[in-house]
Amino acid sequence: MAPVTGRIVRLGAGTAAQLAARAGETGRVHSVFSRAANIxxxxxxxxxxxxxxxxxxxxxxxxDDVSRLRVLQPGAPVSCxxxxxxxxxxxxxxxxARVVDCTPPPAPAATSARLARWLExxxxxxxxxxxxxxxxxxxxxxxxxxxxxxxxxxxxxxxxLLGLGEGLTPAGDDCLVGALAVLHHARAVRPGEIPGxxxxxxxxxxxxxxxxxxxxxRYALEGSFSEPVLAVLRARSRDQLARAAAGLLxxxxxxxxxxxxxxxxxxxxxxxxxxx
Amino acid sequence: xxxxxxVARGAYHDSVVLxxxxxxxxxxxxxxxxxxxxGTPANxxxxxxxxxxxxxxxxxGPNELVVVIAADSDATVAAALAxxxxxxxxxxxxxxxxxxxxxxxxATAARRMPEANLTLISVPGAFAAVEARAALxxxxxxxxxxxxxxxxxxxxLKRDAAERGLLLMGPDCxxxxxxxxxxxxxxxxxxxxxxxxxxxxxxxxxxxTLLAARGHGLSHGLGVGGRDMGxxxxxxxxxxxxxxxxxxxxxxxxVVLGKPPAAEVRAAVRSRLAAIGKPAVVCLLGRxxxxxxxxxxxxxxxxxxxxxxxxxxxxxxxxAACALLEKTGWRRQPFSIPDxxxxxxxxxxxxxxxxxxxxxLYAGGTLAHESLLILDPLIGPIASNLAGGAGRHRLIDLGAxxxxxxxxxxxxxxxxxxDAIREAAARPEVAVLLLDVVLGHGAAxxxxxxxxxxxxxxxxGARAHGRGLVVVATVVGTARDPQGLAAQIGxxxxxxxxxxxxNAQAARAAACIAGGDAVRRAVxxxxxx
Numbered sequence: 001m002a003p004v005t006g007r008i009v010r011l012g013a014g015t016a017a018q019l020a021a022r023a024g025e026t027g028r029v030h031s032v033f034s035r036a037a038n039i040x041x042x043x044x045x046x047x048x049x050x051x052x053x054x055x056x057x058x059x060x061x062x063x064d065d066v067s068r069l070r071v072l073q074p075g076a077p078v079s080c081x082x083x084x085x086x087x088x089x090x091x092x093x094x095x096x097a098r099v100v101d102c103t104p105p106p107a108p109a110a111t112s113a114r115l116a117r118w119l120e121x122x123x124x125x126x127x128x129x130x131x132x133x134x135x136x137x138x139x140x141x142x143x144x145x146x147x148x149x150x151x152x153x154x155x156x157x158x159x160x161l162l163g164l165g166e167g168l169t170p171a172g173d174d175c176l177v178g179a180l181a182v183l184h185h186a187r188a189v190r191p192g193e194i195p196g197x198x199x200x201x202x203x204x205x206x207x208x209x210x211x212x213x214x215x216x217x218r219y220a221l222e223g224s225f226s227e228p229v230l231a232v233l234r235a236r237s238r239d240q241l242a243r244a245a246a247g248l249l250x251x252x253x254x255x256x257x258x259x260x261x262x263x264x265x266x267x268x269x270x271x272x273x274x275x276x
Numbered sequence: 277x278x279x280x281x282x283v284a285r286g287a288y289h290d291s292v293v294l295x296x297x298x299x300x301x302x303x304x305x306x307x308x309x310x311x312x313x314x315g316t317p318a319n320x321x322x323x324x325x326x327x328x329x330x331x332x333x334x335x336x337g338p339n340e341l342v343v344v345i346a347a348d349s350d351a352t353v354a355a356a357l358a359x360x361x362x363x364x365x366x367x368x369x370x371x372x373x374x375x376x377x378x379x380x381x382x383a384t385a386a387r388r389m390p391e392a393n394l395t396l397i398s399v400p401g402a403f404a405a406v407e408a409r410a411a412l413x414x415x416x417x418x419x420x421x422x423x424x425x426x427x428x429x430x431x432x433l434k435r436d437a438a439e440r441g442l443l444l445m446g447p448d449c450x451x452x453x454x455x456x457x458x459x460x461x462x463x464x465x466x467x468x469x470x471x472x473x474x475x476x477x478x479x480x481x482x483x484x485t486l487l488a489a490r491g492h493g494l495s496h497g498l499g500v501g502g503r504d505m506g507x508x509x510x511x512x513x514x515x516x517x518x519x520x521x522x523x524x525x526x527x528x529x530x531v532v533l534g535k536p537p538a539a540e541v542r543a544a545v546r547s548r549l550a551a552i553g554k555p556a557v558v559c560l561l562g563r564x565x566x567x568x569x570x571x572x573x574x575x576x577x578x579x580x581x582x583x584x585x586x587x588x589x590x591x592x593x594x595x596a597a598c599a600l601l602e603k604t605g606w607r608r609q610p611f612s613i614p615d616x617x618x619x620x621x622x623x624x625x626x627x628x629x630x631x632x633x634x635x636x637l638y639a640g641g642t643l644a645h646e647s648l649l650i651l652d653p654l655i656g657p658i659a660s661n662l663a664g665g666a667g668r669h670r671l672i673d674l675g676a677x678x679x680x681x682x683x684x685x686x687x688x689x690x691x692x693x694x695d696a697i698r699e700a701a702a703r704p705e706v707a708v709l710l711l712d713v714v715l716g717h718g719a720a721x722x723x724x725x726x727x728x729x730x731x732x733x734x735x736x737g738a739r740a741h742g743r744g745l746v747v748v749a750t751v752v753g754t755a756r757d758p759q760g761l762a763a764q765i766g767x768x769x770x771x772x773x774x775x776x777x778x779n780a781q782a783a784r785a786a787a788c789i790a791g792g793d794a795v796r797r798a799v800x801x802x803x804x805x
Contacts, residue, residue, distance in 0.1 A: 030288075031286075031288040033288070033290070053763070074286060125466075127291070129319075129322060132322060132325070133325070134318065134321055134322065134325070160318065161318070162316070162318065163314070163316025163317060163318040163319060163338055164316070164318035164319065164322070165291075165313075165318075165319070165322075166291040166294045166295055166298075166312070166313055166314075167289075167290050167291025167292075167294055167295075167314070168288055168289070168290055168291070168314065169291075170291075170313075170314060170316060170318070170319065171291075172318060207317075207338075208316055208317050208318065208338065209314075209316050209318075209338055210314050210316065210338050210339055211338075211339055212288075237614075239613060239614075243762050243765060243766075244762070245755075246755040246760075246761050246762040247755075247760070247762035247763065247766075249755040249756070250755050250756070250760040250761070250762060250763070252290055252291050252292060253290070253291045253292040253295050254291065255291065
């Protein structure tokens, strides 16, 4: 039977570059959900496929029709022959895909101030695991590390958050990603650029959390984020911010709220650093 | 205490599924605690803190799903573990507990589940009263979704319910929230301090979602049926629901939604609210409604918690409730968004001199009624299936019986509205299409998407004839609704619609765009409505 053919309609610039560099590589279908599928490459990195619309992860590609992904079977081989991915049951071309920038823009002062005010005003309920003794200790360490520019405390917090909580992207991972988004946006402390710290967090992500959660964190260290997160950072008015936040909060049971919790944590810590 | 563990490699489920699984397992009789987590080191620590770190869980890896159950006996553990796969697959066994078939009568169901205290009835109207009576006899409250119940039957059922100290919500009750559980067409909202008594389904949804947007949830949202406050029924359930909310500790503010009641019902509601003594907001959508009827001063900066606050829009009901909760002042505003005036001016520039009509095409009956009340004094007269009469403008409740014969309600089936959009767009004098999109459980999977192509075609058709066509809409929903509020707004905006935060604001915007300078002065100058 001939494979079904589909189109990738949207993907991140980093993902496009990675796919171009993977010519001739063969990965495997890692996991299949009702509205998404993940492909694991030999180096352990992931490509996430979902339906049309915003990219829900920085390593995602949106396909024109999500129902095509139903033919994928976990473990099936996926070969990369740019601009196409081939599986026994599905071929996907990204030749006509829209390539989008998944990095946060530099923040104009007014945008940063608006975001900080919004974040500091509180937010929706996050996952209970972040309020557990372990979660609170981890968040305190991360905030301390950001506030003081203390790499060791920052690593301590990141390690404790990784893998904490329910789901494929545990709440702690989402929280850490949110904090990293604000740090990149503010062009402040960027763990990925502190010698030794980025690799240490990336190593912890490999060991301490799920493959998918770890991939979000590794991309965040490199400064790449999902489009719902970027929409919050890019909002230029309260109205836009409220809508972007609503879009982010719609992710998972508490994923969006956990990400916003991390954003708030970093925003408050940065404000503390400035006042100190 | 017995423990059981299931470790599954390659079982990938998102947090919604795992949280739901753990909750379902915890709800099983005899299960003391349950957890469903990925086996990361951090989660193993959490399991240890909860006393659930079994030897099997201790050796699980980050990419393995760990389900741990603590229960009274090994048999309960085994039964609960056997449910994990069906629950994860999104299906429960077809038979009931113990392999018995599902109950086919209310009496059997009541014997199986003696702790149940509410029956939801959705059967053809001719049978609904019989089932409702049976449900009251077994001692449960009733949500009567069915319509076509006679006034006489409704009065008998409600009297029976009141004598038994039970609620009969309905008939034709499409939405209710009972102790945090949404029933029927319900949006995802948090539990909170506001209790609502509503003779209107979409009205309840609008107020609940506007409260949710401001961070407030519902204690209960009790639908009483559209005829309850009329003379024939006498407000039997409105008064019973008020009594319930009055005695409910979680309810700090009460909101009453409906159409203007019969005089004696109005007096009874006022006296019941006074006796309860909790801060209250009363929103009675009708031309003959006057703030003085319920004694409060509507739209003022300092509202008192001693006297019920009377308001004339659903949005104001939500805002007044927020003000009472937060003990802050509140003033009615025509628009909550900063750039409304600019958007109105931009929209007007796209129109030709001959375009001055508004056509409202509604899925929600109460939202249509509210728009009629706002538009009529500004740009009327309006021809509508809600109130009859003739007029240049049109406002249609597409959920009315004449549009739902042989097809589903427009909240599920967009067909009637798509046809009406096409028809309205072909008329060269139409300036504004006014729409509502209602989200939540029970509504269509992508209601905005269902209309988007029709709206694009309508606007493109108008452009091809050298004129503009302004689409003004509101979306009733929350970020947690299955359809996603932001995604639905985005879909409408991508189709060229201007989406406003409430139905009242959308109606005012439509009037400002289609009306003359006097209308804009009346609205933007802050005069009523």
